[in-house]
Amino acid sequence: MNYSAVYIKSNILIRNKRATFDFEITERFTAGIQLYGTEIKSIRDGKAGLSDTFCTFINNELWILNMHISTYFFGTYNNHDVRRARKLLLNKRELKKLSRGTKETGLTIIPTKLFINEKGLAKMEIGLAKGKKNYDKRQSLREKEDKRSIDRAMKE
Numbered sequence: 001m002n003y004s005a006v007y008i009k010s011n012i013l014i015r016n017k018r019a020t021f022d023f024e025i026t027e028r029f030t031a032g033i034q035l036y037g038t039e040i041k042s043i044r045d046g047k048a049g050l051s052d053t054f055c056t057f058i059n060n061e062l063w064i065l066n067m068h069i070s071t072y073f074f075g076t077y078n079n080h081d082v083r084r085a086r087k088l089l090l091n092k093r094e095l096k097k098l099s100r101g102t103k104e105t106g107l108t109i110i111p112t113k114l115f116i117n118e119k120g121l122a123k124m125e126i127g128l129a130k131g132k133k134n135y136d137k138r139q140s141l142r143e144k145e146d147k148r149s150i151d152r153a154m155k156e
Contacts, residue, residue: 012043014114016050021137023110023129029098031124032089033064036080038072043122045072048114055088055109055126057099062088064111064124088124101128 019025035043042048047070055064063085071079090098101107113125132140 012046012114012116014043014046014048014050016053016110016112018051019110019112019127019129021140022132023108023127024132024136025110025112025127025129026107027101027128028112029090029094029126029128031062031094031126033122033124034087034089035069035122038075038078038080039069039086040122041072041075042069043114044116050111050114053111055111057102058085060095060099062090062095062098062109064088067111088126098128106130 049068051068053064053067055062057063064087065085066083067086068083069080071082098109102109107128107130109126110129111124112127115123115125117123
């Protein structure tokens with residue numbers, strides 16, 4: 001049996017729930033992440049979090065900071081740091097587009113999802129986003145509540 005052709009179907013999907021509430025996402029990109037072996041094993045166990053996570057450029061490379069990946073239970077003395085900076089892997093055209101967006105228009109880069117793709121690789125969806133004002137957040141809550149009440153009325 002050729003094991004290289006076997007693909008893993010994964011249901012790991014870690015979301016940044018505050019991202020869509022605090023930001024209006026204008027454009028989305030999918031990036032790879034440079035990880036250690038114990039980090040990918042923890043992600044496959046679903047032990048990662050994206051709250052208070054942000055992306056920044058360091059030496060023309062995109063890095064994700066403050067992302068929490070729990071230590072691997074079966075890891076030994078060479079387990080990873082929980083909140084270390086991790087490099088995101090994008091092509092040059094995407095990196096230029098993101099850097100231009102953050103420099104010129106005052107947008108920011110935020111992670112929205114962390115998932116395992118069909119090949120078993122960890123990928124992150126990042127978004128070029130603009131911060132919402134308080135009244136925009138209230139409007140979002142109002143729309144969500146209206147949708148909920150309409151759904152309730154339809155079920156009855």
